[in-house]
Amino acid sequence: MSKLSRNAQPDSIRADSRTFFVTTKAVNGRSLLQSERMANLFIDVLRRYVAERRFKVNDFVVMPNHVHLLLTLDETISVEKAVQLIKGNFSYRVKKEFGFPGEVWQRGFSDFRINDRESFLKHREYIDNNPVKAGLADTPENYLYGSAYFRKNKKRSG
Numbered sequence: 404m405s406k407l408s409r410n411a412q413p414d415s416i417r418a419d420s421r422t423f424f425v426t427t428k429a430v431n432g433r434s435l436l437q438s439e440r441m442a443n444l445f446i447d448v449l450r451r452y453v454a455e456r457r458f459k460v461n462d463f464v465v466m467p468n469h470v471h472l473l474l475t476l477d478e479t480i481s482v483e484k485a486v487q488l489i490k491g492n493f494s495y496r497v498k499k500e501f502g503f504p505g506e507v508w509q510r511g512f513s514d515f516r517i518n519d520r521e522s523f524l525k526h527r528e529y530i531d532n533n534p535v536k537a538g539l540a541d542t543p544e545n546y547l548y549g550s551a552y553f554r555k556n557k558k559r560s561g
Contacts, residue, residue, distance in 0.1 A: 420475060422461065423482050424526040427490060427512035428469040435507060437467035441497065442548040445470065448493045458485050461523075462530045464549035466537065471530045473517070486512050 429435040436442055442465040449460050449472075458480060462473040476485055490508045497503045517523050531543035531551040543551035 419478050421482070422473065422475045422517040422523060424515040424517060424529075425472040425474055425482065425486060425512055426469060426514075427486060428509040430506045430509050432468050432509075434467035436465050436470065439547075440501070444496060444500070445493055446548065448489060448496065451492070452485075452488060457488065460550075462527050462550040464530045464533050464546070464551075466533060466539075466548075471533060473523070473526055473530060482514050486514075 436445060445465050446463075449463060452458060453460050458477070459475040460472060461475055462471075464471050472489075474482070474485055476482060490512075494507045497507060515526070517526060531549065534540045534546035534549060535543055540546035543549060544555040546552055
């Protein structure tokens with residue numbers, strides 16, 4: 404099992420507000436997140452932390468064997484802590500609520516610090532198009548487990 408690379412710069416670990424593109428994978432690249440209930444549980448975990456104002460989830464996509472997140476963190480939380488909370492809470496809940504017996508996540512994660520609007524938009528587009536590129540949807544808005552789908556429905560109801 405390989406450990407994903409980490410790209411956080413020591414001087415940017417704690418700043419007022421930082422945005423990161425984060426990727427983390429299921430253990431051994433297994434498609435543990437492909438079912439509706441697993442994907443929805445992961446989204447619920449994200450919603451909980453957003454509701455608690457622990458951090459902001461700008462964009463996300465839950466793929467069958469990995470997730471991509473665009474997170475904005477304030478000075479009270481590191482990217483390591485935010486990812487630990489997400490992965491840990493999801494693992495706890497999937498074991499408790501679904502009786503899942505094994506490990507869920509590969510150790511570690513990769514992150515990329517977003518420093519400008521252009522980079523933010525580029526990473527948002529990557530997240531949105533990931534399920535299309537993988538053949539899981541014809542458009543980002545039609546993939547139920549990504550932020551593009553939720554943005555589309557929010558516009559319709561708002």
